[in-house]
Amino acid sequence: MKIKSGFVVRKVGGKSVAVAVGELSKEFRGMITLNDTARLLWDRLQQDTDEMELAQALIEEYDVSPAKAAADVEEMIGQLRAAGILEA
Amino acid sequence: MEKSEILKREGMYLSTPSGNSMRPLLRGGKDTVVIRPAPDRLARFDICLYRRPDGKDVLHRVIRVRGACYDIRGDGCDYTEHGVPHGRVIGVMEGFFRGQRYIPVSSCAQRLYARAWNLLYPARWFAMRCWRKARRILKK
Numbered sequence: 247m248k249i250k251s252g253f254v255v256r257k258v259g260g261k262s263v264a265v266a267v268g269e270l271s272k273e274f275r276g277m278i279t280l281n282d283t284a285r286l287l288w289d290r291l292q293q294d295t296d297e298m299e300l301a302q303a304l305i306e307e308y309d310v311s312p313a314k315a316a317a318d319v320e321e322m323i324g325q326l327r328a329a330g331i332l333e334a
Numbered sequence: 335m336e337k338s339e340i341l342k343r344e345g346m347y348l349s350t351p352s353g354n355s356m357r358p359l360l361r362g363g364k365d366t367v368v369i370r371p372a373p374d375r376l377a378r379f380d381i382c383l384y385r386r387p388d389g390k391d392v393l394h395r396v397i398r399v400r401g402a403c404y405d406i407r408g409d410g411c412d413y414t415e416h417g418v419p420h421g422r423v424i425g426v427m428e429g430f431f432r433g434q435r436y437i438p439v440s441s442c443a444q445r446l447y448a449r450a451w452n453l454l455y456p457a458r459w460f461a462m463r464c465w466r467k468a469r470r471i472l473k474k
Binding site for chain 1: 335340344345346347348349350352363364366368431436
């Protein structure tokens with residue numbers, strides 16, 4: 247799975263915000279605020295990846311437990327899927 | 335979530351404007367605008383996000399302040415909306431991204447552009463009307 251192409255991340259006032267551009271901006275009209283964890287996952291999701299790789303990235307970066315990493319990944323993936331931001 | 339609610343919660347709203355009514359400044363579908371909550375009163379040449387009575391949200395420039403109302407016009411438009419009340423204003427544009435470059439509207443260049451572009455309006459209006467007429471004639 248990966249993020250649909252057509253999103254760009256802008257850094258404004260210390261916050262990372264993703265918005266759609268081009269054709270995708272006609273379909274997706276909102277903005278997505280990314281905290282540091284979400285930004286890490288978002289960047290990894292620019293390439294095709296899976297939940298295990300994403301969880302591993304969190305463990306390496308933040309030294310969290312596998313269970314916590316998996317839960318954070320599941321939450322974010324769920325939100326992205328519900329918003330229609332992920333490619334199948 | 336409404337844009338006004340996002341502005342309240344996040345202190346900003348980012349969006350890719352559709353359409354080309356703010357050309358040449360903003361390219362529809364390409365540039366990213368940064369909107370902040372509106373101050374109590376807008377100034378001339380501020381670019382504001384406001385809601386029309388039909389519910390459509392529009393990002394255009396204030397060209398005249400009339401008490402608690404504004405005359406507003408898109409940089410690429412040949413018409414002016416008169417008497418837009420401040421109550422319809424959702425936010426004010428702080429700057430925009432063109433590619434990776436961030437351009438604040440407060441920069442010297444942007445303020446000069448706003449004044450110069452507005453000064454050229456009579457000539458632009460005339461040119462746009464001529465162009466539309468020519469296109470209509472050519473289509474026949």
